Amino acid sequence: MSNSFVGRKVCVRGWIYRRSVVGGKAFVRVRDSTGVIQVVVDKKKCGEDIVRTLKDIGLEASVKTCGELVKQPRAPGGYEIQADWFKVVGYSRDFPIKGGEGIDYLLDNRHLWIRSRKLTETMKIKHSVLRAGREYFIENGWWEVTPPILTASAVEGGATLFPVKYFDKTAYLSQSAQLYLEALIYSLEKVWSLTTSFRAEKSRTRRHLAEYWHLEAEAAWYNMEDMMRVAEELVAHIVQYVLEHNRRQLEILGRNLEILKNYVEPPYPRIRYDEAIEILQKKGVNIEWGDDLGADEERVLTMEFDKPFFITHFPKEIKSFYMKLDPENEKLALGFDLLAPEGYGEIIGGSEREDDYNKLLNRIIEQGYNPEDYKWYLDLRKYGSVPHSGFGLGIERLVMWIAGLDHIRDAIPFPRFRGRIYP
């Protein structure tokens, strides 16, 4: 509502968010997808019946009302509707969420909990994140493609695969569209996709989901540095877009806008894995060259930067077989991670891909996979192979960081993780 409607008749439909009855007047706060407005229902204008009904009505009942919009400094938002008509559409008795419930109870009632302020505002931010991410690719000439979710083989090994009974065979849920995107660069050159990806993570952490949204990109003729530039421009564009379009949501969630503004200007700093290890050792972290960086190590590193930053050139043993090795030092893989600051850690993982048939075959064997499972993927190196690179961005991790959430489950309306499939 705004000043231009003051003094005019307006109609609102929504759900009861708060209500109190004082004397012959009910003060009802009605929420809809745009916000909350106070409605005053006076028995003199709307009749005694409705005011009596409102005295006992449960929260979350759905209602329709019309009346004059007036300025009201004491009401939330500064306006109220003085109803001359008020109707209950759908009753509500004992709405199961009253406040103070434990997390498992709230997750069991997620289909109702998603009406909450926090989750609603977060979903609006996610809407912008998805929109801005796609916009970046479309406006820069990348083709959107639709890779499969049901696949015959794994990208990153079998431990975290979900098996599916697929007619008379077993298939697996995709962990990444990467291999398929690689096949598609031979006709479309620069491709991207937005799909769900699945990881059967056994541990429950604040930053893992079993099902998450994955924005992936792959480009022919791009080397690692080209691809890192795409990654940082993409993230900066998304943060900028959210700052422009979701200021209100960010404020409701208590996010510090000044900190976010720091993130809209690429380039982001780059350090090599070697340097990351040095930093960690100086900070007293017990880590050696060759160890993988876990959530704890990432958190320590993020404290050194006030922007997202890249870590590059990892030991090949801790990275996937498909990464190209550094021609200057074949112990290293040309991979990069982009870490979000403020303790959030990895949001993007990418690399230059091995484009030589024999080297790729060796890496597959070296890492203990069966080349037969990668037959078609190897083919891509037999018929006009090209240098190429790509990355994947975890949408919920990005939303978690931008919205300042402390748990990834709130970046998706119906989270999936070990033990959680309902609702």
Add this chain to the structure above:
Amino acid sequence: MSNSFVGRKVCVRGWIYRRSVVGGKAFVRVRDSTGVIQVVVDKKKCGEDIVRTLKDIGLEASVKTCGELVKQPRAPGGYEIQADWFKVVGYSRDFPIKGGEGIDYLLDNRHLWIRSRKLTETMKIKHSVLRAGREYFIENGWWEVTPPILTASAVEGGATLFPVKYFDKTAYLSQSAQLYLEALIYSLEKVWSLTTSFRAEKSRTRRHLAEYWHLEAEAAWYNMEDMMRVAEELVAHIVQYVLEHNRRQLEILGRNLEILKNYVEPPYPRIRYDEAIEILQKKGVNIEWGDDLGADEERVLTMEFDKPFFITHFPKEIKSFYMKLDPENEKLALGFDLLAPEGYGEIIGGSEREDDYNKLLNRIIEQGYNPEDYKWYLDLRKYGSVPHSGFGLGIERLVMWIAGLDHIRDAIPFPRFRGRIYP
């Protein structure tokens, strides 16, 4: 390439599409994601070695070249590059697709077949279809949401479900996001999602996939007619967008543009199921009131219309439990299908949803489901229920129709159907 580049030095990277060597000159057609251009490689300028290499080189080798762009009426596109430098990046020997292969062989080599003209142009059309579809919702104030793929229960019964081993439980791949979108209208009112959906269809047909892209929408306060208007505006907007942006692709695929122009103006005609049965009976089709409309019946009906058209008010027995019954005749469900003309048939299915708790419970029991499996879905009718409607659009069916394909498998790069999981 265009006139403004004529006489200037240009560089091109791509894959060899055709080549012939005459005397000391190689004529190489190089394709990239934008098209095909002829390159003349003269041994006087580029050396004898490269011309000898090009004599024996396999199709689909990747190359880089630079040279002067000249007008050449005999070359495809009207230009050619007179190379002064030409380099092979990735060789190719015996590219497995030479033309004339059978469909199963081509599907086994889908990772290479997707480089074909037909599939490449179709993917570009799909890119536009997805973009325009999302644009419609975003510009009309609908919120994008991310419903889950892994679910505990079925929307439309268990026969076509894919079971997934989900930690120590069994989950199912989503057939539709509808139930989750319904939960989300209580905070965001108008929501949409674009996800994969899965149906374990046992029969192989020209219009079914086991995995397909599903654009779904759901809105609070919308009745069936409101929702049909959204559906027809959406489809008209997408066709219009493709006509504006993909004329070249449509021409390459041999699509009749004049026919497509017929489809950009809503409203689309509406008939009731009763009328559809009458039309079919008059045409001599052996069908009775109460029978479902299959692909054959749909094909006959599409011949009566030169636009997409709606069929509404179906017998409740052939429609899902969640559809609201027609208050004027409770034998009928307030469901609608949108059928594409030219024999294509159903591309959208939608309905007004039952919003009364007791009626919904009865319908669940009547259709033989267990109310316990729909506990959270029933809850949505207990706490502030509202009238609402929604629909789902099958992206590949829409692409198939717009692009004029004769099989749905070509509307997706890696099709999934019974017997097909590789590559």
